Amino acid sequence: MDTIISKWFSSTEQKVTWAISLAFFIMFPIYFAFFSSFLPSGAVVIGGSSVTGEWDVSFQETDIATSESTEFLMDGEEFVFDFTFEDQSVNLGYVEITVSHGETDEGGPNPAVQNQCDNAIGQMRMGQVNDFVRPDSTMEGESPNNCPASYTMVIMLMENYTGESYTDSGQKGEIESMWTDNGFGRGEYRCQITLETRTGSSPGPLPGQVFNNNEDGEEITVSWRVVGVEVSVTQVVVIDA
Structure with a gap:
């Protein structure tokens, strides 16, 4: 009875196949053992997350989610704009909150009157967000004097990220x-806006009657932008000069 081994080598084709396989098994480890000798002088092969060396670190930002809402607020009124983000599958860098508005009635009857915007005071209420980087975040903002006005608050979700x-x-x-969000930034963001009326300005160099800021409120827009970050750490071959 033929043995299994004799059957494996019973034909010329089988013998050739086994010879090629044996040569491959021998040459494969030898090739990788001496691979570095084929590289240019001073070159180093780097691979895997545990390798130590010099690295170029770069970041690619992407808008993950955006939203916008507008409300008309009366002078002295408070309103809370909210936005919820829960996706855990992305690496977040920060969230931008932009507050913007024009001026409903600011020109006044006198050309000498200087326009002055009402103040949409913004305060971030972060109690419903699981965590964020407090020292690097902007939690409050106010409108500049001139209209149209806008300002941006930033909630950082990755420590020391620039x-x-x-x-x-x-x-x-x-x-x-180092460059992961650690799950920060998920939850309900709340931006409280308080509309504060600025008294306006009077014509001429001396104090007098105020001709502007006669309106009863402003249309306030709050925009949200969630920014994801992809980190690239690269250095495959380093060649010394």
Whole structure:
């Protein structure tokens, strides 16, 4: 009875196949053992998250979600604009909240009157958001004097993040782990707007009758922008000059 081994080598084709396979099994580990000798002088092969070396770190930002809502507020009125974000599948860098408005009736009857915007005072209420980077975040804002007016508050979700590329040394995996949101920024964002009437200005160099700010309110728009960040840590081959 033929043995299994004799059947494997019973034909010329089978013998050739086994010979090629054996040669591959021998040459494959030898090739990788001496791979570095084929590189240019001073070159280093780098791969995997545990490798230590010099790394170029860069960031790519993407708008993950945007939203906008508008409300007409009476002078002295408070209103809370809200926005909810729960997606855990993305790495977040920050959330921008922009408050903007025009001036309903600010020109006055006298050409010498200087326009002055009402003040839409913004305060972020973050009690329903699981966490964020407090020292780097902007939690309050006020309208500038001139209309149309706008300002932006920023809630940072990644510590020390600026978006600027840089070079660092160390373990690749440790550098990558520095730039994660740690689950921050999920929940309900609440932006409280209080409309404060500014008294306006009087014509001429001396104090007198105020001719502007005669309106009863302003149309306030609050825009939300959630920004995701993709981190790139790259350095495949370093060649010394």
